[in-house]
Amino acid sequence: MTQAEIKLCSLLLQEHFGEIVEKIGTYLIRTGTQPLRMIVSDTGLSLDQVKKALCVLIQHNLVTYQLQKRGFVEYEAQCKRVLRILRYPRYIYTAKTLYNDTGELIVEELLLNGKMTMSAVVRKVADRLTETMEDGKTMDYADVSNTFVRLADTHFVQRCPLVPEAAETPEVPPPPAPTLVVNEKDMYAVPKLNLIGKGKRRRSCDEEENREHKAKKQKQDGEGAEPPPDDGIYWQVNIDRFHQHFRDQGIVSAVANRMDQTSSEIVRTMLRMSEVTTSSSAPYTQPLSSNEIFRSLPAGYNIVKQVLDQYLTLLADDPLEFVGKSGDSGGGMYIVNLHKALASLATATLESIVEERFGSRCARIFRLLLRKKHLEQKQVEDFAMIPAKEAKDMLYKMLSENFVSLQEIPKTPDHAPSRTFYLYTVNILSSARMLLHRCYKSVANLIERRQYETKENKRLLEKSQRVEAILASMQATGAEDVQLQEIEEMITAPERQQLENLKRNVNKIDASENQVDETIFVLESFIESTLKKP
Amino acid sequence: MAEVKVKPEVPDPVDIENRIIELCHQFPHGITDQVIQNDMPHMEAQQRAMAINRLLSMGQLDLLRSNAGLLYRIKESQNASKMKGSDNQEKLVYQIIEDAGNKGIWSRDIRYKSNLPLTEINKILKNLESKKLIKAVKSVAASKKKVYMLYNLQPDRSVTGGAWYSDQDFESEFVEVLNQQCFKFLQSKVELSMEDIETILNTLIYDGKVEMTIIAAKEGTVGSVDGQMKLYRAVSPLIQPTGLVRTPCGLCPVFDDCHEGGEISPSNCIYMTEWLEF
Numbered sequence: 001m002t003q004a005e006i007k008l009c010s011l012l013l014q015e016h017f018g019e020i021v022e023k024i025g026t027y028l029i030r031t032g033t034q035p036l037r038m039i040v041s042d043t044g045l046s047l048d049q050v051k052k053a054l055c056v057l058i059q060h061n062l063v064t065y066q067l068q069k070r071g072f073v074e075y076e077a078q079c080k081r082v083l084r085i086l087r088y089p090r091y092i093y094t095a096k097t098l099y100n101d102t103g104e105l106i107v108e109e110l111l112l113n114g115k116m117t118m119s120a121v122v123r124k125v126a127d128r129l130t131e132t133m134e135d136g137k138t139m140d141y142a143d144v145s146n147t148f149v150r151l152a153d154t155h156f157v158q159r160c161p162l163v164p165e166a167a168e169t170p171e172v173p174p175p176p177a178p179t180l181v182v183n184e185k186d187m188y189a190v191p192k193l194n195l196i197g198k199g200k201r202r203r204s205c206d207e208e209e210n211r212e213h214k215a216k217k218q219k220q221d222g223e224g225a226e227p228p229p230d231d232g233i234y235w236q237v238n239i240d241r242f243h244q245h246f247r248d249q250g251i252v253s254a255v256a257n258r259m260d261q262t263s264s265e266i267v268r269t270m271l272r273m274s275e276v277t278t279s280s281s282a283p284y285t286q287p288l289s290s291n292e293i294f295r296s297l298p299a300g301y302n303i304v305k306q307v308l309d310q311y312l313t314l315l316a317d318d319p320l321e322f323v324g325k326s327g328d329s330g331g332g333m334y335i336v337n338l339h340k341a342l343a344s345l346a347t348a349t350l351e352s353i354v355e356e357r358f359g360s361r362c363a364r365i366f367r368l369l370l371r372k373k374h375l376e377q378k379q380v381e382d383f384a385m386i387p388a389k390e391a392k393d394m395l396y397k398m399l400s401e402n403f404v405s406l407q408e409i410p411k412t413p414d415h416a417p418s419r420t421f422y423l424y425t426v427n428i429l430s431s432a433r434m435l436l437h438r439c440y441k442s443v444a445n446l447i448e449r450r451q452y453e454t455k456e457n458k459r460l461l462e463k464s465q466r467v468e469a470i471l472a473s474m475q476a477t478g479a480e481d482v483q484l485q486e487i488e489e490m491i492t493a494p495e496r497q498q499l500e501n502l503k504r505n506v507n508k509i510d511a512s513e514n515q516v517d518e519t520i521f522v523l524e525s526f527i528e529s530t531l532k533k534p
Numbered sequence: 535m536a537e538v539k540v541k542p543e544v545p546d547p548v549d550i551e552n553r554i555i556e557l558c559h560q561f562p563h564g565i566t567d568q569v570i571q572n573d574m575p576h577m578e579a580q581q582r583a584m585a586i587n588r589l590l591s592m593g594q595l596d597l598l599r600s601n602a603g604l605l606y607r608i609k610e611s612q613n614a615s616k617m618k619g620s621d622n623q624e625k626l627v628y629q630i631i632e633d634a635g636n637k638g639i640w641s642r643d644i645r646y647k648s649n650l651p652l653t654e655i656n657k658i659l660k661n662l663e664s665k666k667l668i669k670a671v672k673s674v675a676a677s678k679k680k681v682y683m684l685y686n687l688q689p690d691r692s693v694t695g696g697a698w699y700s701d702q703d704f705e706s707e708f709v710e711v712l713n714q715q716c717f718k719f720l721q722s723k724v725e726l727s728m729e730d731i732e733t734i735l736n737t738l739i740y741d742g743k744v745e746m747t748i749i750a751a752k753e754g755t756v757g758s759v760d761g762q763m764k765l766y767r768a769v770s771p772l773i774q775p776t777g778l779v780r781t782p783c784g785l786c787p788v789f790d791d792c793h794e795g796g797e798i799s800p801s802n803c804i805y806m807t808e809w810l811e812f
Contacts, residue, residue: 254772319745320772348772351742356779360741368740385709385737435778442783445792445800452801505810515777516784522776 001079004440006030009082011447016085017056020045024053028063028077035072060114061236084239086443086517091242095156102147105129107156107237115160115234118148118191152188155241155276159187160234191233244280247525248272251322251341254348258320262303266311267323269296270336281532283339289330320344339529346432346526349519353435354403361386362394366403366426374407374423395424402434429530436523443516450509457502464499467491550577550585555594555608564598564605590622597622623650627658631668631682638671638681709734717743721768735766745769782809 009029014022027043028034034042040050054075057063062082065075088111096104105125110116122144129139151157248271256264273296274285294308303311312334315323322341327333347370355363361384368384369375375383381391398404409421454461467490474484491499557565557573570582586606589595596607630647631639645655659682662668670680712734720738738744748762778784782805783792792798800806 250773257770257772317747319747344772349776349778352771352773352776353779353784356775357785363742364737364740367742371740383733383736384740385713385733438784438789439778441789442778442781445783445803446781448794448800449803449806508810512777512781515780517777519777 001029002437002440004437004444005079005083008086008440008444008447009079011444012082012085013062015447015451020049021053021056024050025057025062025077025082028075029079029082033066033074033076035068035074039075081239083440083520086513087521089514090246090517091237091239094242094245095151099147099150101129102144103151106144106148106151110157110235110237115236117231117234118145121235122148149190152190152235155188155238157235158238158241159189160236162232162234240280243521243525244275246521247280247338247342250345250522251336251338254341254345255315255320255322259315259318262301263311263315265298265301266293266308266315267336269293269298270323270334272296274336278338281529283529283533284324284335284337287326287333287335290332290334291330293334294331339533342522342526342529343428345522347428349522350403350428350431350435354398358394358397361390362398365391365394366398369404369424369426370428374425376421376423380424399424403431429527432523432527436520436527439516439520439523443513443520446509446513446516450506453502453505453509457498460495460498461502463495464491547581547585547588550574550581551589554585554589554606558595558606558608562608564596564607566603566605568603570606623648623654624658624661626650627655628662628667631662632684634681634683636683636687638683640679640681644682709737713737713741717768720744720766732764738766742771743768782806 006026006029010022010026013025017025023043023045024039027039031042036047036050036054039054040047043050045053054063057077058065061078063075063077065073067073091111092104092108095107099106102125105128106121109121109124122141125144126139126141129144130137133139148157248268251271252264252268255267270285270288270293273288273292278285290305290309290312293312294305297303297308309332312323312325312332316325316334322337322344324335324337325332326335351363351367351370354366364384365380365386368380372379372383377392377395380386380395381388384391386394395404399406404424404426407423407425408415409423410416411419411421467487470487471484474487553574554565554570557570561569567582570586571577574582586595589606590597594608598605598607626648627644627650630644641655641659644659645652648655650658659668663670666685668682669685670682672680716734717738735744735746739746744766747765747767782803783789786792786803786805788798792800792803794800
């Protein structure tokens with residue numbers, strides 16, 4: 001774990017869970033696997049606090065535990081998983097585009113709570129949706145359930161590992177920490193629930209008081225009646241599936257940029273067909289025959305079979321090599337070359353960074369080196385058609401920033417500099433790692449700046465909150481307009497402007513964090529895919 | 535009977551010289567000492583040598599070495615007039631430079647061929663240059679190196695670098711302009727086959743604006759080489775500028791010095807302040 005990663009994790013934990021959880025989380029990330037006693041003694045917090053914090057972390061899948069052979073339990077923080085907190089907005093947004101507001105809220109609730117039962121999710125989401133609807137309308141539980149089932153079918157949500165139902169013999173005491181297992185087949189099986197009901201709207205003040213008694217009575221009855229039918233079956237968000245989706249999105253948009261809309265639709269169809277058949281870390285998808293692809297094209301696209309074949313051939317011959325032909329049966333078997341696609345995306349990201357940082361001529365040299373692998377100084381000048389002095393300057397600048405490295409090839413055994421070849425080369429994997437580290441630090445910087453901006457204006461924010469509270473209470477008690485206006489004027493115009501600025505800045509920094517996270521995703525996927533290759 | 539003494543004819547030195555020149559004209563490739571001897575057998579070796587030396591110093595004869603021995607060749611009249619004031623060493627150097635043709639020859643190589651010391655060479659070269667018999671051309675390969683060639687010759691392409699160089703300076707503006715023009719040309723056409731400016735097209739490929747494919751083509755179609763043809767097509771970039779470069783940190787020059795609590799920190803970053811006000 002690099003310093004930048006640890007810093008970013010601690011910032012994220014602090015922002016989402018508070019000081020105490022942050023302290024314990026950071027301690028675990030920094031020192032690795034630790035038992036409970038060590039955590040208590042090293043962090044200086046009370047046992048109770050540590051226990052609660054660990055509960056929170058485990059609930060959110062940020063910390064795992066393991067029973068050691070000697071009989072005590074050790075806790076380990078998952079640094080990578082903590083970094084995913086940065087990507088929560090992207091997950092929620094994707095769910096929204098695929099399954100509308102219902103899907104969005106389901107995913108949001110699951111992310112905020114870590115693990116939940118289906119009935120709890122459905123109830124909560126229905127309540128929230130009812131709030132936003134017009135007066136008199138409510139959200140039916142059935143709709144929410146349907147969306148939930150669809151999310152489970154497409155593997156976006158999955159079941160959490162359970163305590164195995166082992167027959168407990170009286171002699172053997174239950175182990176201090178249960179070992180959770182998950183049955184592969186059941187991971188996406190939705191329990192048969194009969195959820196009937198509608199969302200409840202949270203009424204405004206006076207009505208609520210009348211209802212409170214009723215509601216309390218109902219609750220007590222309800223609780224005593226029976227536990228929810230799916231007690232013990234918890235669901236969580238399947239992050240890998242979302243990552244697969246982002247990766248597919250990236251590939252499709254790259255094809256659309258390089259070729260045209262139709263080809264990108266064909267690639268999207270191929271990827272959709274391979275969603276559940278190919279594991280997310282495979283280098284290529286399963287072969288698909290051209291007939292299958294033709295049948296699975298979306299309804300709106302009426303292209304003839306021959307045109308589809310032509311497109312497939314074009315895609316397979318393209319220098320991009322995203323699609324490859326693996327056989328001739330069934331009209332031609334085609335695969336999507338996932339690893340190559342990720343490599344191309346990562347390379348394009350690197351080139352984009354070099355171009356923005358150093359200029360388009362440096363980008364030309366960079367791409368030249370990527371193509372030709374190893375080149376001498378003179379050859380770089382000749383191929384790129386850049387005058388010698390400038391080319392030298394650019395190469396040295398990139399060398400100092402570690403985008404480019406030198407390979408020495410001696411002509412004589414004594415390695416004399418005048419008799420050695422010096423070849424420039426680009427190593428994509430190490431450049432990707434270097435830039436990933438830079439991304440982490442950038443996001444940490446952005447978060448810190450955002451917190452600083454908010455802190456600077458804390459006084460003003462508190463004041464505006466007080467004024468709003470006064471306004472709300474006065475409106476409720478029916479104050480006159482004149483009095484309301486007086487209160488509003490407590491915030492002067494420049495102060496209002498300052499608040500506007502603050503809001504705008506915070507939003508800008510937030511958006512920027514998400515954008516850097518996109519870069520992080522591309523680079524991380526590429527590094528993972530390269531390391532997993534046999 | 536009175537003894538007729540045949541007075542040995544003492545040939546006139548001028549006559550000898552004229553006779554030698556005539557012989558040289560007869561044999562334009564050059565005559566050896568033997569030929570002169572055969573022609574004028576009564577001439578003594580010393581006289582012969584004197585005449586030849588005089589002709590050489592006057593610049594009317596060329597001295598060459600061949601495997602048969604020494605050769606004397608008549609020198610062209612215009613050259614003879616040119617070289618009147620020069621001495622043998624200069625003539626030798628001039629000969630060497632002439633032989634180098636339009637590629638020119640480096641001063642060190644002149645030294646090797648003529649076995650003259652460096653100071654002499656430099657003096658001679660300066661002399662010849664001032665007489666406008668040779669000129670120095672800066673090589674594009676190594677800018678400090680000067681090659682010498684005859685004054686009226688056109689330097690070879692390898693020396694001056696061809697179309698991309700003018701006055702030994704890389705014509706970067708020219709390259710830039712051509713770069714843009716080729717790109718615009720290619721953008722308006724779907725597929726095109728080019729050969730003459732392949733190097734410029736390659737730079738467009740390295741810019742990521744153009745891609746190339748090789749297709750099999752029939753022999754005889756325009757632009758095909760060995761049954762293959764290169765096709766170029768303008769393409770748009772694979773992705774939009776990536777997220778990292780949209781934040782100030784991605785392009786920050788002092789990124790490595792920045793940490794919270796230091797002189798340069800996210801809280802007081804001026805780049806961020808500017809960016810937020812944008």
